Amino acid sequence: MKYKMLILDIDDTLVPRGGGISQKNAAAIQKAREAGVYVTLATGRGYYGSSHVFRELGLDTYVINYAGAVINDTRTDKPIFVTELDNSFVQEILAMADDMNLHAHLYQGDRIVYEREHPYASAYCAALNLPYSIDSDIRKKTWQNVPKVLIITEPERVSELLPFFKKHFENRVEVSASSPGFIEFNRLGANKGTAAELLAARLGFGRDEVAAAGDNTLDLELVRWAGLGAVVADGNPDVKREADVIIPACAEDGVAYLIENYILKDDANGIMRNSGEKKDVQARL
Structure with missing residues (x-):
């Protein structure tokens, strides 16, 4: 096999x-x-x-x-x-989200932390049964042990916002999209x-x-x-x-x-494959 x-x-x-x-x-x-x-x-x-x-x-x-x-x-x-995001990037993402009227939250272990009540945050935590806390001073604190920051927006806005954030954080932060409306930020690499x-x-x-x-x-x-x-x-x-x-x-x-x-088969019969060689992973930890 x-x-x-x-x-x-x-x-x-x-x-x-x-x-x-x-x-x-x-x-x-x-x-x-x-x-x-x-x-x-x-x-x-x-x-x-x-x-x-x-x-x-x-x-x-x-x-x-x-x-x-x-x-x-x-x-x-x-x-x-x-691997974790530096606090400088955490604060930059949170500040940009606030300026753009977007909901953003950070993770501390499996606990979600966000600045104020938001229907997106409530729905997200309820769907995954996640513990959370609201911290009005989130943008004033120095955060450690943050593996990810997540922005949640309307799904139709991701096609506009994802390229914007990718360009802004190019060579500084990993930016990607996951579920509809989710834009994720991780440490580069x-x-x-x-x-x-x-x-x-x-x-x-x-x-x-x-x-x-x-x-x-x-x-x-x-x-x-x-x-x-x-x-x-x-x-x-x-x-x-x-x-x-x-x-x-x-x-x-x-x-x-x-x-x-x-x-469970040793050949690829019946499966359509794209042409071209595999690409190397761009970033290394």
């Missing part, structure tokens, strides 16, 4: 918006694990926010959280790798691709032995780095162009399709 490690994004790849893990995806993941494939997750979510997913799947593995800023061990509930490379090396897997699946720009470096990079059919067009294989949409059990038609 060529692919010995499978790394899956959660939202809109494994789990559809507002839904759960389908029986077909869960069964395929279990089948892959029984065949000896090391299955794990790479998500923008924090550890607590992703815990019900890996526990439902019975994964006792390392998990990539905060879009690559943290790698956690599910057996000990402790991180083995952490902290992304799913670099985290996957670190984790694969720790586990003794070569790049060519790793397959991965995602949907949005938060998954771009992971898709580029993996020996087999898959993107769901309803994923971001820019990310799809970088994929080796396009799989069915999240709601159509694309993960199960990938496992059944490629991971």
Whole structure:
């Protein structure tokens, strides 16, 4: 079997918006694990926010959280790798969000901190059952141990705001989009691709032995780095162009399709692959 490690994004790849893990995806993941494939997750979510997913799947593995800023061990509930945003960048992002009338919050471990009540923040914390605190002095404090800052806006504004923030923070901060309306900020070099490379090396897997699946720009470096990079059919067009294989949409059990038609087979018959060589991960930690 060529692919010995499978790394899956959660939202809109494994789990559809507002839904759960389908029986077909869960069964395929279990089948892959029984065949000896090391299955794990790479998500923008924090550890607590992703815990019900890996526990439902019975994964006792390392998990990539905060879009690559943290790698956690599910057996000990402790991180083995952490990278954080400098306070200067945290404050710059918060100030820009305030000036642009955008909601932004930072993470301290799995706790969310934001400046004032906002319906986006309330909905986000409720959806993931996350602990949070409101701090009116958030922009006056010096913050440490911040793996990520998140801006939440209307989904239709992301196409305008993402290029703006990418240009503003070029070569200073990682900026990417995840779920609709989410713009994520991590330390430069902290992304799913670099985290996957670190984790694969720790586990003794070569790049060519790793397959991965995602949907949005938060998954771009992971898709580029993996020996087999898959993107769901309803994923971001820019990310799809970088994929080796396009799989069915999240709601159509694309993960199960990938496992059944490629991971558990030794050839790529019947799967359309994009031309071109794999691109190296752009940033290194």
